[in-house]
Amino acid sequence: MDSLTQALLAGAGPEELGRHELPSTYEAAHLLAADLGMFDGVADKDVRKSLHVGQVPMPDIAPDEVVVAVMASSINYNTVWSATFEPVPTFEFLKRGARQGGWAARHDLPHHQVGSDASGVVVRAGAGVRHWKPGDHVVVSCVQVDEQEPATHADAMLGQGQKIWGYETNFGSLAHYAVVRASQLLPKPAHLTWEESAGVLLTAATSYRMLVGDNGARIKQGDIVLIWGATGGLGAFAVQMVKNAGGIPIGVVGSERKAEALRRLGCDVIINRNDIGMGGDDAPTSERTIELGKRLGREIRRQVGEDPHVVFDYVGRATFGISVFVVRKGGTVVTCGSSTGYDHHFDNRYLWMNLKRVIGSHAANLQEQAECNRLFRLGHLSPVLSEVFPLEDVGEAARRVQNNQHIGKVGVLCLAPEEGLGVTDPALREKLGAARLNPLRHHGAPAPAKVS
Template structure:
């Protein structure tokens, strides 16, 4: 049996105490992009770029373990939109991030390689810890949040997202979670929710924490009870958590979706106010250069019909260019538009009169700090927020999983099994699981 096989078997047999005595393998399998292929999609439209062509499963060397770090045996991971960006080399090749990081220090130089092991989510078991790590030990079952920080400068000590050397692990760093082994900093680790399977536990990480900061945290929209919250893509990987946080926090979500099937998912989560934008036929852009304010007005009228005449206190933005003009228009006077992404394009246009004359605010929100991620994971562990996993792929099929996300052919989150040989493993608290099984499975088989 291989060294990885022994580690896998110890985990599957719940012999976690044996993990510390097992040798760490010199190599492991990881999903990679290659530096010499960074130009492979030149001349193609984004929609025509195929992650199945750029994502490889390679045998790669296990990285050196540094101070304050941990090696994790990864049981499962998940697809995020940043993996799609990495796979199609947009908006820039991630090798530029690795080169910049590699110049930071001799230890960071490890990350600057001709291949990039991707992935910003994981659930697994700690294999080894580096010097100075005392909160975690080999055998601990963990999930990882994806903020990589150095914290040697002053800026990050109020909010680590402001650190001058803040990076997203597995996107702006190497040795990510779509692999059998991952390298993380110890301050990325959090306890695995014990009522979830490996693949369920791996799926919330990035999007759950992002939604928490964006909507709940005082660093984001600081949502309160009774707020009307307009949520774009409310059944998707990010929006499905925003919908849950709105409902859990006593707010009133207005869920924007693109199909009856996605509307039904929002209803299963408990939402009542739903707009199917395709059924309503909204076209916010007349052409490539001009938006249609009449469509903004029609959209705003629809929201008020649903809410009894109220405009959104908060607009949960992430599509970007396609929707941003409508978002700025739709927010109530004094309302907040909080944005964390631009999946339909980065160059936003909006009518500034609706912003300044109505005292609205635009807040930029990017991922989450460790405290916010810990709080978001705690809510998962208590069964107050649920994973939104809809489908799971094998490691060898990560390219197809990324293509699903790229083409929006998925619901919720798409998982990837790494060392876990099948779905359904890793549950410790069966009583809590049974209590919340309908919520856990809300996105399954949709």
């Protein structure tokens, strides 16, 4: 173990952290350019075969960047995309970005360090960093932007230079160390553990933009919101946000196990998609879409008396046509991602003749992320962590997400030696209670939180 890591795990303060050199190499989950093509003609693109864990070189640090010692991270679906080299091999993103030259050229490497969520400790800050210093406990946004681009200052997600860190860039979070821009950092919620806080920012902020912020559906009191995949990372945060806003969440799940988890989240209405004859991830035909939409609509009206104002859809191809059909006249379908496929089909008559809207959404700008992170810091939103893997088992963790065998968020311990560390506000944690903080953990007490 290098001296910086030793000092960090021993609880060294900012001055001592600054006296230790960055390690020349460190442990990281990564893909290899040499593996491109390994899944050609293969039906089951098993991410355990393409995700490697081993030593990678420490990159040079730009003036506006920091090095974060990653205590914990989590699996997002973009890591599955990266590890299957679909829909586009992410090495193409790295090559394209490197053509800008300068500091961007560092990203074009024969390995891609993946991961887009992290909590940890700042151990180095570039010369141009003003608001962060070694020793700060942080969570890391997945969004990198070009702050010299005009569109960025209207909404960072509209900038042409916007990229998702660890997916469209290198030096991501599933590692002992990560390199990020200072503009990606927010304060870690002090009452959460490393692993709890590492699984919130990407998905929760995405849900916040989709539902709450000015760029999304802007839900209000009394709104009925249909949430597909309501026990996934995005969906489980969506349920909480609808409840906080005084709305009525309707969660759609695919099993009784997930329905039980949804009850622990306090979801008002739960619909098992198998009960309406909707199984699997295949996109239904046009006729079947309308039939399923009518069944779903009848069940929603039976339970709440009205059609939904908003449909929250990140599932994509298998659900999108039903979403457009079932949302009420003048209602909104808000969408991001497409875990079952990007080629969406819907009957446009039900959109244009009923004055419905479709809003595309992607991640969140820093202001939206800060607003969302504040809700966690106040205890108004809770993590949805369900299980935690060590870094060496990152392939197994990603495989669970790939096969939709998980609920909520799947965490990964990086430098943190065990669960339960990182809490610096035990009073708030005790006030909120373990059950509220970990509604999706398996029955029984979660790992005890230790002050550190």
